[in-house]
Amino acid sequence: MEVTDVVCPLCGCVCDDVVVEVEDNKVTKVKGACAVGKSKLMGHGRITSPAIRENGILKDCSYDAAIKRTAEILAAARRPLMYGWSSTVCEASKVGIELAEEIGAVIDNTASVCHGPSVLAIQDVGLPSCTLGEVKNRADLVIYWGANPAAAHGNHMKRYSYISKGYFLPEGKKEKKLAVVDVRETKSAKLADVFIRIEPGKDYLVLSALRALLLGYEDVVPEEVGGVPKKDLLELVKMMEETKFGIIFFGMGVTHSRGRHNNIVNAIQVTRAAHKHTKFNIMPMRGHYNVNGFNQVCTWETGFPYSVDLSEGYAWYNPGETSSTDLLMRGECDAALFIATDPGAHFPGESIRHLSKIPVIQIDPYANPTTEFADVVIPAAISGIEAEGTVYRMDNIPLRLRKIVDTEYMTDEAIMKGILKETRLLTLSRRL
Amino acid sequence: MFVCMSKKRIKMGIEVKLINGRTVAQGSNLENKLSEEYFNAAAICELNGSDMEKLGVAVGEHVKVKTNAGEVVVKAKKADGNPEGVAFMPMGPWANAVVSGNTHGAGMPQFKGMDAKIEKTGEAVLPVKELLQGYMK
Numbered sequence: 001m002e003v004t005d006v007v008c009p010l011c012g013c014v015c016d017d018v019v020v021e022v023e024d025n026k027v028t029k030v031k032g033a034c035a036v037g038k039s040k041l042m043g044h045g046r047i048t049s050p051a052i053r054e055n056g057i058l059k060d061c062s063y064d065a066a067i068k069r070t071a072e073i074l075a076a077a078r079r080p081l082m083y084g085w086s087s088t089v090c091e092a093s094k095v096g097i098e099l100a101e102e103i104g105a106v107i108d109n110t111a112s113v114c115h116g117p118s119v120l121a122i123q124d125v126g127l128p129s130c131t132l133g134e135v136k137n138r139a140d141l142v143i144y145w146g147a148n149p150a151a152a153h154g155n156h157m158k159r160y161s162y163i164s165k166g167y168f169l170p171e172g173k174k175e176k177k178l179a180v181v182d183v184r185e186t187k188s189a190k191l192a193d194v195f196i197r198i199e200p201g202k203d204y205l206v207l208s209a210l211r212a213l214l215l216g217y218e219d220v221v222p223e224e225v226g227g228v229p230k231k232d233l234l235e236l237v238k239m240m241e242e243t244k245f246g247i248i249f250f251g252m253g254v255t256h257s258r259g260r261h262n263n264i265v266n267a268i269q270v271t272r273a274a275h276k277h278t279k280f281n282i283m284p285m286r287g288h289y290n291v292n293g294f295n296q297v298c299t300w301e302t303g304f305p306y307s308v309d310l311s312e313g314y315a316w317y318n319p320g321e322t323s324s325t326d327l328l329m330r331g332e333c334d335a336a337l338f339i340a341t342d343p344g345a346h347f348p349g350e351s352i353r354h355l356s357k358i359p360v361i362q363i364d365p366y367a368n369p370t371t372e373f374a375d376v377v378i379p380a381a382i383s384g385i386e387a388e389g390t391v392y393r394m395d396n397i398p399l400r401l402r403k404i405v406d407t408e409y410m411t412d413e414a415i416m417k418g419i420l421k422e423t424r425l426l427t428l429s430r431r432l
Numbered sequence: 433m434f435v436c437m438s439k440k441r442i443k444m445g446i447e448v449k450l451i452n453g454r455t456v457a458q459g460s461n462l463e464n465k466l467s468e469e470y471f472n473a474a475a476i477c478e479l480n481g482s483d484m485e486k487l488g489v490a491v492g493e494h495v496k497v498k499t500n501a502g503e504v505v506v507k508a509k510k511a512d513g514n515p516e517g518v519a520f521m522p523m524g525p526w527a528n529a530v531v532s533g534n535t536h537g538a539g540m541p542q543f544k545g546m547d548a549k550i551e552k553t554g555e556a557v558l559p560v561k562e563l564l565q566g567y568m569k
């Protein structure tokens with residue numbers, strides 16, 4: 001059976017035109033997704049059963065037993081951390097935030113280690129942005145800065161930016177220009193009309209120079225900035241001035257480098273400076289398909305987008321203090337729940353040490369490095385393949401993930417509801 | 433370039449700026465991390481050809497990457513897209529073994545532009561399970 005308009009549950013592009021062939025309740029063919037998305041839709045090995053660690057070994061158990069054990073751990077914890085939420089749907093996050101309130105947890109998502117600095121910068125200076133539909137139909141200059149969509153967002157150029165054909169740009173690529181700014185010549189850089197190589201950690205300097213040039217202060221810019229000759233910067237500025245509709249897509253090359261959120265503030269100010277000449281936009285290349293969705297849900301539930309500490313009975317937000325890496329480095333949390341994420345692979349090694357000392361709960365469809373030290377493992381249905389739900393694309397457009405095959409696995413939302421119910425029973429009896 | 437004298441042999445090393453990031457092969461096995469494919473895709477360090485020459489390593493030979501936060505052994509891979517002095521590791525547990533947890537008050541570790549030293553080594557690349565067990569001690 002052919003299923004059309006499948007929504008890919010992998011990266012922030014959330015491609016919603018994938019065609020999937022399903023036979024005997026299994027995906028057998030995928031058309032229209034990039035290599036990375038296809039690999040996920042075709043499927044990998046799964047966690048087969050809920051399990052609880054006993055004497056160092058994970059022993060299979062029932063969903064009920066794993067959920068009960070989770071509730072016991074969370075109800076007994078004084079400083080629990082609940083982290084992840086980027087590869088699941090908003091409905092699960094909503095229940096998660098309710099649970100975090102119930103137990104006074106710190107709730108955080110993977111923005112903490114990817115676009116957290118972008119969120120901080122946007123709170124600081126706003127974001128002159130647009131939708132990916134507008135980019136497709138209007139943008140005649142696309143700049144990728146510290147982003148390599150050819151590797152991380154495989155369909156981004158084809159569906160939304162440089163290679164796509166738009167309403168006002170029916171000839172596609174022929175009418176558009178592509179510039180890439182990076183510290184190394186990536187696959188994306190190889191496609192660019194202009195590639196600007198900067199020295200690692202010098203984004204802030206180069207952005208400042210661009211800002212000065214766009215505002216007409218050429219005299220203050222030295223002959224070379226951050227390893228880039230001034231003439232190359234002038235060429236890029238000319239492209240920016242001459243475009244009808246320009247966009248900067250920035251990636252973790254900017255957020256992960258020295259300067260962090262200050263780099264993004266400066267990139268947003270460059271966009272503003274370009275407004276002196278033309279219409280310009282800027283957008284973060286959000287990584288996971290619903291990393292943005294958690295930030296949305298968390299903001300409307302608690303007032304803040306991530307790293308929210310609910311231990312005092314009100315929401316306290318202070319990344320650097322209430323962010324997961326910092327909590328772990330301080331050895332502060334005494335229990336951790338990880339859902340739809342893998343800190344074992346993606347947190348700095350030294351912050352993982354603390355996790356071996358506290359009870360860890362993992363909710364995920366797949367075994368991964370976190371499974372190696374998790375004390376309770378709860379397998380989940382794969383959102384977007386086995387479960388439906390709402391997610392937010394990188395440009396803040398909500399899309400509905402579809403269910404394309406049946407499963408016996410519980411969904412993230414159902415698991416969270418189960419944990420919430422059991423935890424409430426315990427906290428309630430404690431209060432009585 | 434730095435030279436480290438040990439009793440038995442002289443180890444040549446280079447100083448680099450180390451960057452973590454995504455690759456297609458790493459991303460395709462993002463949810464398949466205990467597999468051999470993921471090991472091959474993520475337990476690597478990409479270096480410029482002339483940096484590899486300086487180190488005297490061939491493609492597939494092992495290098496040790498060291499920072500203030502730790503050290504890890506991975507396979508060397510050639511990538512001339514990297515300028516000299518810039519090394520790249522796909523994001524994952526091997527790269528993170530050398531990332532510092534200090535966020536400088538911003539909540540975000542510095543995954544890119546770390547000061548690192550790289551040297552040739554005969555030591556084995558640890559599979560993901562053993563790598564993780566290292567933190568459990």
Ligand code: SF4
Pocket residue numbers: 008009010011012013014015032033034035036037038153154155156
């Ligand atoms: S670009 Fe992203 S959303 Fe689109 S198919 Fe690839 S992984 Fe899926």
